[in-house]
Amino acid sequence: MSKNNNEYLINRKDNQYEVVIGLEVHAQVTSESKLFSSSSTKFGAEPNTQVSLVDAAFPGMLPVINEFCVKQAIKTGIGLKAKINKRSVFDRKNYFYADLPQGYQISQFKDPIVGEGKVILDLPNGQKEIGIERLHLEQDAGKSIHDIDPQSTLVDLNRSGVALMEIVSKPDLRSPEEVSIYIKKLRSIMRYLGTCDGNMQEGSLRADVNVSVRLKGAKDFGTRCEIKNVNSIKFMQSAIDYEANRQVDLIEDGKNIDQETRLFDTKKNETRSMRSKEDAHDYRYFPDPDLLPLEVSDDFIEKLRTDIPELPDDKKKRFIEQFKLSPYEATILVSDIATANYFEEVVAKMGKNRDVKLAVNWITGELFALLNSKNLEISQSPISAKNLSILINLIKNGTISGKIAKTVFEHMVEGDKDPQKIVQEKGLKQQSDPKALEILIDKIINDNREKAIEYKNGKEKLFGFFVGQAMKASGGKANPQLINEILKKKL
């Protein structure tokens, strides 16, 4: 396997293989109640406590669609720069499974609510456009639990009927890395829109991964396998890596690849065939006669369009122009709406004489490191944007040095303290009084006469020694610029 120029290729003897990946992402729509029933979608409830008669498919129960979920799907479609279909149809996808109470899933097959769109990826070597085939609304199934009871499978229907958006990409992805960036970008867009929280631990975002391989440069696609329901980016990457190599090995051995559904075993880190072939699926899709075609007006769509916030791509462009950020910095800051908002709040609170670069460095440096170590989202940051902006201004106006600022930052974590108070209480204010510093430096030169002479005789490296001594003597509070100036003069 080589990764030159970010290209992901699988090498065998004389052959180089390219991997072709398409994703069917299942994103849970952010809503209070389910797609066709009025029970709650809240995560983590006791089993079967958020199940209505409709969700459990009692005789005579009928679906009634949630308007908010329709709006969420359309908004997401707009975010994906996609065609919104004014008329869409709900179909039944028929199959039997323990956690599918109706014996069918209500989904959209022929006429989805959203048509073709695109997502732009920021790759290390430039941008790449990934085509979106469609987005449709459908119901989630319940949950089968296999590991509580040794004899039986238990069924929890809390998720049954929760609204999902299935977002189908074109087979435009070429590496596990691209998949990771694509998922993150998709999640970012949906979070900006507030249409999906993107929480993968809670299953709000999962994907079926379609993988095929072909000789590099070949035109035709190879036979694909679908890896079902992978729920973390890391697993998606491992699954693709495993699956692509498995397929290449089969080809190299002169064997056929069966088009099939596979499962990623997270313990063994490998994919395996999921359902026996004799049970080949035939979903018998047909329009759900309990529902009429969904029709939305231009007006309805346009109203939603005016609700669309600035999305990552536009925000990035603006950040570059308005704050003179590098594309790299901008990409990092806009990837998550909460980060972007935090950044803008810091900048705004810094006032007129702001130092945006410094703010970027502190956010992507110290703050990110802190959040990482505590495993927190930026929305849970122990340091508010306001206090961080004060801290940065303290550095900017010379009240404290960058080094002291790090100490102050550490103190700020406890209870989001005002950095000015910390500086005052701990006496961390920078010494910028030239007279006081001159006295301090005179003493150091006096104490180190021999070294001073060596310096004068050309051992310039010793300058750093004197700076260090001066900083140490001041308890780190001395203004380093002044120290430099005075030392140059005195030595």
Add this chain to the structure above:
Amino acid sequence: MSEIYKQTLSELVNNIKNKKISSEEITKSYIARSEKSKILNTFVTSNFDEALKQAKNFDKKPNFNLKLPGIPIAVKDLFCTKNVKTTAGSKILNNFIPTYESTVTQNMWNEGAILLGKLNCDEFAMGSSNETSYFGNVQSPVDENLVPGGSSGGSASALAAKLTPVTIGTDTGGSIRQPASFTGTVGLKPTYGSCSRYGIVAFASSLDQAGPMSQNVKDCALLHNVISSYDEKDSTSIDFKRSNYSEQLSKNIKGKKIGIPKEYRVEGMPKEIEDLWQKGINYAKDCGAEIVDISLPHTTYALPTYYIVAPAEASSNLARYDGVKYGFRSKGENLIDMYEKTRSEGFGAEVQRRIMIGTYVLSSGYYDAYYLKAQKVRKLIKSDFDEAYKKVDAILTPSTPSAAFKIGEKKDDPVSMYLNDIFTVPVNLAGLPGISIPAGHDSKGYPLGLQIIGKAFDEQNILDIAYAMEEKINFKNKITDWWIK
């Protein structure tokens, strides 16, 4: 005053309002008669004790402003009734007790009616003779060993035998109108979307409609007033202006144009039916209506279309009966085995047959040839009616191609059984209202019905025509109490 059970619904309502009889007396009268009529096998579940209790409660605090004040009514066992077993005539729901109430029955209780019991029907409403019920076939009160029709056979039989003053059924391809015709009673299949489907065990969602069954047209209108309502819980329920059907009921149909579709003169139609139809045409003329010849060219394709659409929807609607959440479960070695055993033991032969047809016509490779084709022909059938209604106000046809037949006579020949619905099925496919009224007897003395088909939402019009014709026809049913020993 005649014996209570012999009174019509409107007589009962009047007598109770005038305090001539009590709800308890009415209820007792029907219970007593039902107890003597077990041989008809109409009740799957009786609710007699509870009904009596409710009747007494009503009498203590009567509300005479209600439309069905203290009137006991038995309903088809396809309507889910809270805390009362609901089986759909199937073993697979044999032990199912809903915790909820269908909208249509709730509407009745809201107007003061009292649940008398649940009436037998063909399993999941699939049948035309009430021989497919897990609870055995229903006996017609018309004659021994005669079918009452289906699938609302228990309802028709109980109504004709006067075990309930009125009743409600469901009609997917003729399941109200055909049994009404076979038992000399009145049955209305409303416009699709007029009565909520919420809480009714589904057979074929795009065709199913609940409707009233009664001894006469006036009672039919009265009950329809109560059960027809817009319902937010049913996405196919339609919010249209419903008239007050019974108050506006009028015999004046002078100048109304009534269409006679030539395609309903089917090959091999018995002379009796032909004559009945002609008699109907003459009565309509007597009432002042104008008779117009019309054409519904795709009529002969209606049954084949129906036998694709209805099983397709049913195969999916019945997938929920899998032994997991409610109903019957058979032990299986694994999940699939459990499903297969549960469904092959829990469903009867006709239901299994229709599930198989439905699965087949939707399966990959056959969808376009069957299901899609049927949806297109359905469009043609609907367009036929749209065309016809440019010229006429209503259409008059026989309700069925023959009178009732003997139990077991057509059981082994599904196609000949399906032909029973030849005149009723097009109405369901087009979503239109249709009413069957008794119009005569065949040579054996079995009742025959005429069907009046209306425009969508035009129930008032067909009720008026039926009301006017009913007077001219002056049908007298010949039912004796032969089954009461």
Add this chain to the structure above:
Amino acid sequence: MTIDLKTIKHIARLSRISVTDEKAKKLAVDLNSIFDFIEKLNELKTDKIQPLTSIAETTLKLRNDEIKSKNIREEIIKNSPEKNEDYFVVPKVIE
């Protein structure tokens, strides 16, 4: 066209209905006679006809995003043929 036993068994499998050979034979006879009757539709040319997807002459109504259904677990599980207090129970499934 005739529906053979293999097809009958395949449909039965999709329908989750178990069939013995005998039952399959009986079903084949019934289904073939029904489909003979259905084939009549082939007389009609329908290439240019739009299929009818809904008979109700109205558009889909949208409901508000409100939680109205409360915890009714007891009610939901009550009718289940095999259950414990919290769950529906089915034979062990191996994925």
